[in-house]
Structure formats: structure tokens, C-alpha cells
Amino acid sequence: MSQSVASDFIEAFKDSAPVMFGYVPLGMAFGVLFQGLGYHWLFAPLAGVMIYAGSAQFMAVGLLAAGVSYAEAFVATLVLNSRHIFYGLSVMSRYPKGGLTRWYLIFGLTDETYSLITAKPPASSGGARYFAYLTGLNQSYWVIGCALGAGLQSFFAFDSRGFEFALVALFLVLLIEQVRTMSERWLLVVALGASVLAYSLFPNQFLLVAIGLCLAVLVVRLRSGGVHG
Amino acid sequence: MDNAYLLGIFAVMGVATFITRALPFVALSKVARHPILDRYGKSLPPMIMVVLVYFGLVSLEIESIDRGGLSGLSLAIVIVLHAYLRNPLLSILAGTGVYVVGIQGFGL
Numbered sequence: 513m514s515q516s517v518a519s520d521f522i523e524a525f526k527d528s529a530p531v532m533f534g535y536v537p538l539g540m541a542f543g544v545l546f547q548g549l550g551y552h553w554l555f556a557p558l559a560g561v562m563i564y565a566g567s568a569q570f571m572a573v574g575l576l577a578a579g580v581s582y583a584e585a586f587v588a589t590l591v592l593n594s595r596h597i598f599y600g601l602s603v604m605s606r607y608p609k610g611g612l613t614r615w616y617l618i619f620g621l622t623d624e625t626y627s628l629i630t631a632k633p634p635a636s637s638g639g640a641r642y643f644a645y646l647t648g649l650n651q652s653y654w655v656i657g658c659a660l661g662a663g664l665q666s667f668f669a670f671d672s673r674g675f676e677f678a679l680v681a682l683f684l685v686l687l688i689e690q691v692r693t694m695s696e697r698w699l700l701v702v703a704l705g706a707s708v709l710a711y712s713l714f715p716n717q718f719l720l721v722a723i724g725l726c727l728a729v730l731v732v733r734l735r736s737g738g739v740h741g
Numbered sequence: 742m743d744n745a746y747l748l749g750i751f752a753v754m755g756v757a758t759f760i761t762r763a764l765p766f767v768a769l770s771k772v773a774r775h776p777i778l779d780r781y782g783k784s785l786p787p788m789i790m791v792v793l794v795y796f797g798l799v800s801l802e803i804e805s806i807d808r809g810g811l812s813g814l815s816l817a818i819v820i821v822l823h824a825y826l827r828n829p830l831l832s833i834l835a836g837t838g839v840y841v842v843g844i845q846g847f848g849l
């Protein structure tokens with residue numbers, strides 16, 4: 513509860529280190545791609561500051577190259593990121609109720625930050641300050657990656673092939689952690705089935721459909737009153 | 742290069758991303774303390790993690806048997822290390838290291 517500023521920061525740094533190994537090379541990949549558009553390289557880290565969404569930023573490169581309208585970019589981003597709507601459900605009770613910190617935490621709620629926060633047992637988390645450090649560190653890794661990729665590209669070509677595995681490994685590790693404390697493990701099979709089904713039917717909207725299916729099963733499950741706890 | 746257009750696109754995409762993340766907080770703030778939300782909060786994250794692992798595997802674009810074997814080996818390393826040692830950083834670094842060496846060093 514009354515953890516010190518330093519220990520909150522150190523804990524957040526240790527917890528977020530795996531994200532660093534995923535975000536820096538992935539951000540660099542974005543930076544390299546972005547440089548192909550011909551803008552000043554500083555705009556690449558600026559994208560990481562203003563948008564801060566991996567898949568949306570990769571899409572932005574294509575949108576900018578095509579010269580789409582603001583309205584098209586707005587709608588395309590809403591659709592692409594719509595899975596985030598489900599993330600708030602799991603973390604809202606643990607976030608501070610007001611203030612600037614709350615809105616920054618919401619702004620920075622990426623897949624990876626969401627994963628780290630939900631993998632943390634509620635009792636052990638250092639509260640709003642810990643969440644703020646975690647979110648801020650993750651975003652700084654991403655912004656640094658974007659800057660490195662775009663800024664250094666003219667000096668040497670960084671071979672980032674294979675580093676994308678770090679994010680799969682991170683999700684897998686967090687899954688193992690969450691499975692330990694999960695009571696209804698058959699729901700994981702449901703989630704796998706939803707993934708396979710969503711990918712074969714709607715590969716372009718895979719994440720949204722898969723998570724939507726998972727939520728639908730949960731709604732039916734909870735409505736039927738079969739859950740005790 | 743039209744810097745104003747670029748900044749406009751960034752701003753529009755930043756706002757749209759923020760809306761998707763903020764929507765449940767704004768729409769459901771009244772029911773934030775409802776116990777039903779806690780149940781979703783407990784069951785949904787591991788399910789979403791399964792979806793994200795699946796999504797990550799699909800994005801690896803495994804098109805050859807070699808690449809499939811390398812992915813399987815790297816995943817197994819992560820699972821075994823994490824099941825026994827429970828050190829997230831070690832599990833992730835070891836699995837990713839094997840995967841990167843396999844792709845860059847052995848051209849798998």
C-alpha cells in the first residue's frame with residue numbers, strides 16, 4: 513500500500529522488461545517502414561507519442577502513402593482498435609477513479625500493458641503509481657524503438673527478423689501465470705475454439721471477432737448462474 | 742512532404758485509438774463496482790491471452806516445416822522454462838533467442 517516511489521518504479525521496470533524486448537525491435541520495424549515515406553525521422557517517435565498503437569501505426573504508413581482522408585483514417589483506426597473496448601472491463605475497478613493519471617493509463621492501455629496489469633494479483637500491485645510507471649515505461653520503449661528505427665536507418669540496417677517472437681512469448685508467459693489462478697479452465701478451450709473460428713471466417717477482423725465470441729460465451733455462462741464465487 | 746497532413750492523420754488516429762480504449766470507462770463508470778464486472782475481470786483476461794497467443798502465432802507467418810519446427814521448439818522452451826523456474830524474463834529471452842538464432846543464423 514505505502515510502497516516507496518523507488519520500489520514502485522523498480523517493480524514496474526522488472527515487470528515491463530519483457531515488453532522492452534518486444535517493443536524496441538517492433539518499434540524499430542515501424543520506424544524503418546515509416547522512413548520509406550520520406551518524412552523527417554522525428555515524426556516516427558512522434559507517432560509513438562500521439563497514437564501509441566502498434567498495428568494502427570503500421571496501418572498509418574499505408575494510409576499516409578495512399579493519401580486517405582481524415583475521416584477514412586478515423587474510421588479505419590476505430591475498427592482496427594475496437595478490441596480495446598473489452599480491455600477496460602478487466603482493469604477499470606483497479607484504476608484510479610479520477611485525475612490525469614487515470615486518463616493517461618486509459619490512453620496507454622495496449623495489448624501488452626493490459627496483459628501485464630491483469631497478470632498482477634490485485635493484492636500485490638502498488639496502485640496507481642505502479643500502473644503509471646508500468647504504462648509510461650512501456651510507451652517509452654515503444655517511442656525509443658520508433659526513433660531508433662527511423663533515425664538510425666541511414667547509418668546501418670538493423671536485422672530485426674525473429675524479434676517479433678518476444679511478444680508471443682510474453683503473451684504465453686502471462687497466460688501460464690493466469691492459468692495458475694483460474695478456476696474454470698475449460699474457458700481456455702472455448703477461447704482457442706473462438707480464435708480458430710474467427711481466424712478462418714474473418715481473418716481481417718480476427719481479434720475483434722475472437723474476443724467478442726469469448727465475451728458472448730462468458731455472458732451466457734454468467735447469466736445461466738453456473739458460476740459461484 | 743505535407744507535414745500538416747501527416748500531423749492531422751496522427752491526431753485523428755490518436756483520438757480514434759483513445760476512444761476505443763476509453764469507451765468502457767466512460768460508458769460503464771456507473772457499474773464499475775458491480776460484482777458481475779469482477780467476474781468478467783477474472784475470466785476474460787486468460788481467454789484474451791489465448792486469443793493473443795494465437796494471433797501472435799498467426800502473425801509469425803509460419804510457411805515452412807522448418808519454421809514450424811523452430812516455432813514449436815521456441816514455444817516449448819518458453820513453456821518448460823516458465824513452468825519450472827517462473828522467471829518471465831528468462832523464459833521470454835531464451836525462447837526469443839532460439840527463434841532469432843534459428844531465423845538469422847540458420848536461415849530457417
